[in-house]
Amino acid sequence: MTPNHWRLPLLSRRFIPVWQRNFLVWRKLALPSVLGNLADPVIYLFGLGFGIGMLVPEVGGVSYISFLAAGMVCYSTMNSATFEVLYSSFSRMHVQRTWDAILNAPVSLDDVVFAELMWAASKALLSGAAILLVISLFGLVDSRYVLWVLPLIFLVGLTFGALGLIVTALAPSYDFFMYYFTLFITPMMLVSGVFFPADQLPPFIRAATTLLPLSHAIELARPLLLGRMPEQTIVHLLVLAGYCSVAFWLALALTRRRLLK
Amino acid sequence: MTAPRDSATLSTPSTPPARPSPLLIHGLVKRYDDTEVVRGIDLELRAGECFTLLGPNGAGKTTTLRCALGLTAPSAGSIRLCGEPVPERAREARMRVGIVPQMDNLDPDFTCAENLLVYGRYFGLADAEIKARIPELLAFAGLENKRDARIQSLSGGMKRRLTLARALVNRPELLVLDEPTTGLDPQARHLIWDRLKQLIRGGTTVLLTTHFMDEAERLSDHLAILDNGRVLAGGSPREVIAGHIEPQVVEVFGEWSGHETAAGGGAAAWANAHAAALSDRFEISGETAFCYLHDAAPMLAHLATQPGLRYLHRPANLEDVFLKLTGRDLRD
CATH class of the missing domain: 3.40.50.300 (P-loop containing nucleotide triphosphate hydrolases)
Known part of the structure; x- marks a missing residue:
């Protein structure tokens, strides 16, 4: 009877009380948490937006700061989901042993990991929505399709949450997460079109960026925020959903291998 | 109800039905x-x-x-x-x-x-x-x-x-x-x-x-x-x-006066000399001899004549069984 860690996820509604648990903790610290998550992208947005905006009058027909706004929405969403599943989930899994307690109740590991994913996406939605509100108040977006950005943010949160859960499943300690940021998150942020259009990159880098999930998120978010429907919407959505599903399956298998022994 | 009654089951004492094993x-x-x-x-x-x-x-x-x-x-x-x-x-x-x-x-x-x-x-x-x-x-x-x-x-x-x-x-x-x-x-x-x-x-x-x-x-x-x-x-x-151990235990420790040798003259030396004859089984652990026996009287009478040795006579307990079965070695 060798357990097959690679079997497909078997989910139940029991993930809901686990999500609720995380929500209840967050609610106690909601205001500082939202402000904390907002500060970083807002500083980038206005710092770079006005600073570089003075040098670069227009990018693709819009002001630099409007161009950057879409990048910041995706960047903020990605960061929020990533931090949650790396540091916070790792604390709950490894340091506080919260997962052990939950697994002693009639909740399966599949449900716990799925709840962590849904919670990370929920927090990412809050972060993304907060920055969306800020850029809307500053008149940096065209309001025509802006509400479509909300479900997109949730999907981006799911995608980066699932990717981060792989790292968490493998992490021996908090220090390990530094590799993920320096080797994956930061380079991706630089070549995926957050700060400048990715199509001005050398062709071989450009080809590589089409494989990165963040660039697909931006290809969708930027036109929506500038009042246009994105091109090749289905392709971008499929890439994000594909990353999310495969990463979740992989993360779950690795977590089962780690904990169910 | 006209179904025939099974008198055998009815006459058994009314113990509640055993709950299934958890x-x-x-x-x-x-x-x-x-x-x-x-x-x-x-x-x-x-x-x-x-x-x-x-x-x-x-x-x-x-x-x-x-x-x-x-x-x-x-x-x-x-x-x-x-x-x-x-x-x-x-x-x-x-x-x-x-x-x-x-x-x-x-x-x-x-x-x-x-x-x-x-x-x-x-x-x-x-x-x-x-x-x-x-x-x-x-x-x-x-x-x-x-x-x-x-x-x-x-x-x-x-x-x-x-x-x-x-x-x-x-x-x-x-x-x-x-x-x-x-x-x-x-x-x-x-x-x-x-x-x-x-x-x-x-x-x-x-x-x-x-x-x-x-x-x-x-x-x-x-x-x-x-x-x-x-x-x-x-x-x-x-x-x-x-089922696993003799009912009585005598723990012997202290100095065995008059028998000091280069190898030491404690309870261990005493046990090596006398315990086998007076107990069913004995073990030496550090400075203490554990003697397991059915009848402690002869050993207690003997110990009363040995100045310096101290002892504790007690019924066998679970710890004795545990140590007998799992040994006295440290588990780390």
Whole structure:
């Protein structure tokens, strides 16, 4: 009877009380948490937006700061989901042993990991929505399709949450997460079109960026925020959903291998 | 009703029908790579009893529990927990089980009451139902005044009691405790024992692991001594003692006056000279000779004539059986 860690996820509604648990903790610290998550992208947005905006009058027909706004929405969403599943989930899994307690109740590991994913996406939605509100108040977006950005943010949160859960499943300690940021998150942020259009990159880098999930998120978010429907919407959505599903399956298998022994 | 009555069944004394066993384990084996941690364990708990798994560190107690609860898949063997096959239907089985883990894993972000509420939700219980039960659970744990206290402000004993209360949130049929009193002071241990006895009186079946012999002797109806992944002895505490060891023990220690030699003249030297003739069996551990015997009178008479030696005469206990079966070597 060798357990097959690679079997497909078997989910139940029991993930809901686990999500609720995380929500209840967050609610106690909601205001500082939202402000904390907002500060970083807002500083980038206005710092770079006005600073570089003075040098670069227009990018693709819009002001630099409007161009950057879409990048910041995706960047903020990605960061929020990533931090949650790396540091916070790792604390709950490894340091506080919260997962052990939950697994002693009639909740399966599949449900716990799925709840962590849904919670990370929920927090990412809050972060993304907060920055969306800020850029809307500053008149940096065209309001025509802006509400479509909300479900997109949730999907981006799911995608980066699932990717981060792989790292968490493998992490021996908090220090390990530094590799993920320096080797994956930061380079991706630089070549995926957050700060400048990715199509001005050398062709071989450009080809590589089409494989990165963040660039697909931006290809969708930027036109929506500038009042246009994105091109090749289905392709971008499929890439994000594909990353999310495969990463979740992989993360779950690795977590089962780690904990169910 | 005209159906013929079966007089044989009617005339039997009116004992209530035996409740099915809350935990049945048959031929359990657990391997990690090439190491067999559990090597063929059979266990059967009776409903309403307290059953103890005793064993040194690394004996396979916790692994056996993890398999029984469906937290890890066994390499071989069959398990039924509360009537459900495990691991296949472990989640359903755990609906009716309460678990007190070895390491405290209360939620540090919550108060005592919130810990109970959040945990009850994992069982699918409605908030109103859990909230109605919280005062009763806190009272059981002696934490009525700590309802809104943060976990960090609780003592070790309080945390343990809250963990016990948390395990009762679903009114379990079977309560499983992994070393429930390790690291607690005597007052806190006695309180936990008292609460466990209260639960057993109320009909809850209790399964615990420990390496405290007095805990096992005091609480359990049946016990199994485990070592190296096997059950070495099983039965009621009295049966295990009677079946595995001589009834009397004389521990001899101190100086053996007049017999000092270069090799030392303590109890060990005395034991090597006289213990074999006066006892059924003896062991020397450090500076103490443990003599096991059926009739202690000749040895006591002899010891009275040996100045310098001191001794302790006592009935054999579970610890003697445990040390006999698992050896005196340290387990790290």
